[in-house]
Amino acid sequence: VGAWRFVFLAYGIVWCALALYALGLRRRLRKAEEELSSLSGGAQKRDPSRGVTTGLLLVMLFAASAVAARANQREEIFGYMLRDGPVRGQAAAPITMIELSDFQCSFCRKFWRETLPVLDKSYIKTGKVKFVYHHFAVLGKFSTAAAQASECAAEQGVFWPYHDKLFLNGGAPFAFTRERLKAYAQDLGVKTRDFNACVDSGKYGQKVEAETEMAAHLGARGTPAFFVNGAFLVGAQPLQVFEKALQEALLAVKNPAGRR
Amino acid sequence: MARSGKRRKILGPLALVFIVAGLYFALVKAPPDALQGDAQRIMYLHIPSILTAYLSFFIVFVGSALYLWKREPRDDILAHSAAEIGTLLTALTIVEGSIWGKPTWGVWWTWDARLTLTAILLLIFIGYLMLRVLIEDESRAAVAGAVVGIIGFLDIPLIHMSVYWWRTLHQPPSILRPDKAPWDNVHPAMLTALAVNFVAFLLLYFYLLSLRVELGETREKIRRLKLYGES
Numbered sequence: 474v475g476a477w478r479f480v481f482l483a484y485g486i487v488w489c490a491l492a493l494y495a496l497g498l499r500r501r502l503r504k505a506e507e508e509l510s511s512l513s514g515g516a517q518k519r520d521p522s523r524g525v526t527t528g529l530l531l532v533m534l535f536a537a538s539a540v541a542a543r544a545n546q547r548e549e550i551f552g553y554m555l556r557d558g559p560v561r562g563q564a565a566a567p568i569t570m571i572e573l574s575d576f577q578c579s580f581c582r583k584f585w586r587e588t589l590p591v592l593d594k595s596y597i598k599t600g601k602v603k604f605v606y607h608h609f610a611v612l613g614k615f616s617t618a619a620a621q622a623s624e625c626a627a628e629q630g631v632f633w634p635y636h637d638k639l640f641l642n643g644g645a646p647f648a649f650t651r652e653r654l655k656a657y658a659q660d661l662g663v664k665t666r667d668f669n670a671c672v673d674s675g676k677y678g679q680k681v682e683a684e685t686e687m688a689a690h691l692g693a694r695g696t697p698a699f700f701v702n703g704a705f706l707v708g709a710q711p712l713q714v715f716e717k718a719l720q721e722a723l724l725a726v727k728n729p730a731g732r733r
Numbered sequence: 734m735a736r737s738g739k740r741r742k743i744l745g746p747l748a749l750v751f752i753v754a755g756l757y758f759a760l761v762k763a764p765p766d767a768l769q770g771d772a773q774r775i776m777y778l779h780i781p782s783i784l785t786a787y788l789s790f791f792i793v794f795v796g797s798a799l800y801l802w803k804r805e806p807r808d809d810i811l812a813h814s815a816a817e818i819g820t821l822l823t824a825l826t827i828v829e830g831s832i833w834g835k836p837t838w839g840v841w842w843t844w845d846a847r848l849t850l851t852a853i854l855l856l857i858f859i860g861y862l863m864l865r866v867l868i869e870d871e872s873r874a875a876v877a878g879a880v881v882g883i884i885g886f887l888d889i890p891l892i893h894m895s896v897y898w899w900r901t902l903h904q905p906p907s908i909l910r911p912d913k914a915p916w917d918n919v920h921p922a923m924l925t926a927l928a929v930n931f932v933a934f935l936l937l938y939f940y941l942l943s944l945r946v947e948l949g950e951t952r953e954k955i956r957r958l959k960l961y962g963e964s
Contacts, residue, residue, distance in 0.1 A: 476771040476836050480760070483775045483832040487782065487825050488752070491937065494821055498944045505951040512958050528749040535753055539760045694767030705770055 475704075481540050488536065492529035550687045551703065554607055559632040561593075562603035567726040568719060570602050573609035573688040574697040576619040576639040577649065580709035581697040585640040588712050596719055606636065608681045609688040609696050615649040618672075620681040622654040625671035629663045702726070737943045744940040751933035758926035766923075775833040777926050780908070781934040783826040783851075787889055789819030789938065790858070794886035797879035809875040810949035812882055813865060818941050820858040827851060838902065846895040847903040850888060857885040871956060 554571050570592075574581040596602040608623075610616040619639050626635035638657045642648045651672060658668045671677075688698065692705060699706040699715075702722045706714065759777035766773030796812030799805070830848070831841045842848065861881045868874035896905040908915045908927070915924060 479772050479832050479836050480774045483778060483829045484756070484760070486828055486832075487778050490821065490825055491941075494818075495937075495941060495944070498941060498948065502944060502948045502951065505948055505955065509951055509955050509958070512955060528746070529752070532749065532752050532756065536756050536760065539756055543761055689764070692765035692767075692770050694764075707767070 477540060477544055481537075484536050484540075485533065488529060488533050492533070495529060547691065550691055551700075553687070554605060558605045558607050559627050559636070560603055560605050561633055562597040563600045564603065566597075566600055566603040568596075568602045568702050568722045569605060569700075570702075570719070571605045571607060571700040572697055573607050573684075573691075573693050573699070575608070575610050575612050575616045576623070576636075576643050577612045577616045578696040579644070580695075582640050582643055583709040584697050585637075588709070588715055591712055592715060592719075601723060602719060606632075607688065608684040609693055609698060610681050610685050611696060617678065617681050618651065618654060619643075619649040621675060621677040622649075622658070622672050624677035624680060625668050626658060626661070626663065628671060629668065631658075631661050631663060634661050737947050741940055741943050744936055744943065748933060748936035748940050751929060751936055755926070755930035755933040758922075758929045763922045763926040764920060769837050772833055772836045775829050777930045779826060779829045779833065780927060781931040782822050782829065784931065785934045785938045786819045786822035786826060788935075789815045789822060789942075790854075790882075790886050790889060792942075793819060793882040797882035800875060800879045801883075804872075806875070806953055807950075809879065810946055810953060813875075813878060814942055814945035814949055816858055816861050816878070816882060817945060818938065820855065820862060822938075823851065823855045823858065827855060843902055845902040846899040847892055847901050850892045850895055854885065854888045854892065857881065857888060861885060 551571075555569055558571075572584075574584075592602070592604070597604050608620040610620040623632060623635055623639060626632050635658060638661070639649075642653070642657065647653070655665075655669050655672060659665055691698075691700070693707070695707055697707075697709060699718075701715075701718045702725070704718060704722065706718055755777065759774055763774065763777070765771045792815035793812045796808045796815060799808040800812060827848075834843070835841050861878055864881060865874050865878050868877060895901060896903055907919055908924075919927075
């Protein structure tokens with residue numbers, strides 16, 4: 474939403490300036506024509522292209538509503554992602570961190586292996602951050618299959634252990650065939666029959682696809698992508714980058730008047 | 734005069750249609766950039782406005798050269814009109830770039846080669862416009878303006894090549910790359926947004942130019958009437 478302020482400012486200034494210039498030009502022309510006709514005594518001429526400048530002002534209105542609609546759509550997606558997803562951490566935590574991720578992607582695994590444990594210990598468990606996982610399954614059918622299976626695990630309340638299992642095994646070839654996905658769940662003691670039926674039914678296919686589309690709509694172009702209280706972060710960046718973003722978000726929450 | 738009025742009757746509404754379509758493609762349809770996020774949408778203004786400004790200064794160049802050669806007031810009016818609109822577009826380009834620079838580079842302005850050369854271009858043409866106001870003798874103002882207009886135009890190749898010649902913060906072109914076709918380099922939805930906005934700027938530009946030229950012609954008639962009692 475921060476970047477939209479700048480976009481709106483730029484479009485506003487440009488189209489307002491051009492509209493004002495066009496209006497000014499037409500006034501200058503009208504005046505010159507009046508002077509000319511008073512000098513030569515001829516008939517007055519009027520500029521035929523009325524309404525173009527009023528039109529330009531209408532364009533401004535349209536731009537404003539387009540920006541508002543777009544921002545609204547983002548709000549809706551964020552609303553869904555905050556409401557409806559596997560969460561770890563305390564509900565009252567001041568910062569929400571959303572991960573958009575793919576179980577097959579090696580940078581997502583790197584984040585899970587190296588960064589998430591540290592964040593978990595010092596931010597999530599301490600009640601500063603609640604961490605939400607959403608699917609951004611972009612690496613083909615094994616990615617979507619794993620994402621769907623994780624939803625089946627969520628049904629039985631074992632999303633996070635299953636998520637760890639998937640990332641742990643995700644590096645091997647053919648780690649996410651249907652049989653292997655079922656086998657991982659068995660180790661976690663789920664109701665096997667329900668889980669297998671869920672995986673076979675493919676009933677979460679649409680959800681995974683929809684979330685992937687939403688992620689793209691929010692501007693994610695690579696996995697993993699993160700939103701820390703709405704601020705965008707992409708890639709398995711060094712721990713310091715995440716800590717800095719979290720610290721900044723904490724500061725902003727504590728001191729809402731202070732701007733970056 | 735009647736013909737240019739008719740031309741504007743088509744150009745104006747057409748420009749409006751493209752401006753609205755351009756806004757839709759730039760703000761709604763195009764995806765946000767992977768690295769720059771939504772701020773990149775300012776590019777759909779930035780690139781068309783500077784390219785249109787280049788075109789405008791090229792018209793200044795041609796008009797000025799023709800005027801120096803043939804001394805037809807018509808050519809000078811064209812050059813003067815294009816200079817005025819080109820200056821506005823250059824100023825807007827700098828403003829857009831600055832607004833984009835703040836969230837992306839972290840600063841409103843930096844003394845990067847391309848930025849500095851563009852600021853010089855703006856200053857040259859502000860100088861041009863002041864010259865036209867300050868020199869009272871119309872034909873002397875026209876000659877002086879023509880010389881400044883030609884010199885000012887020579888800044889544009891410098892601006893274009895600056896990102897190759899010097900180590901600049903401003904990125905090199907993504908569309909006019911020598912080694913790659915635009916459609917291999919840029920997302921098609923982004924390319925569409927850029928193209929539609931470029932057409933919108935061109936249409937609006939020619940609308941404004943037609944208006945401005947007619948203003949110049951009317952003033953020229955007034956001047957002649959006052960001087961010789963004829964038009």
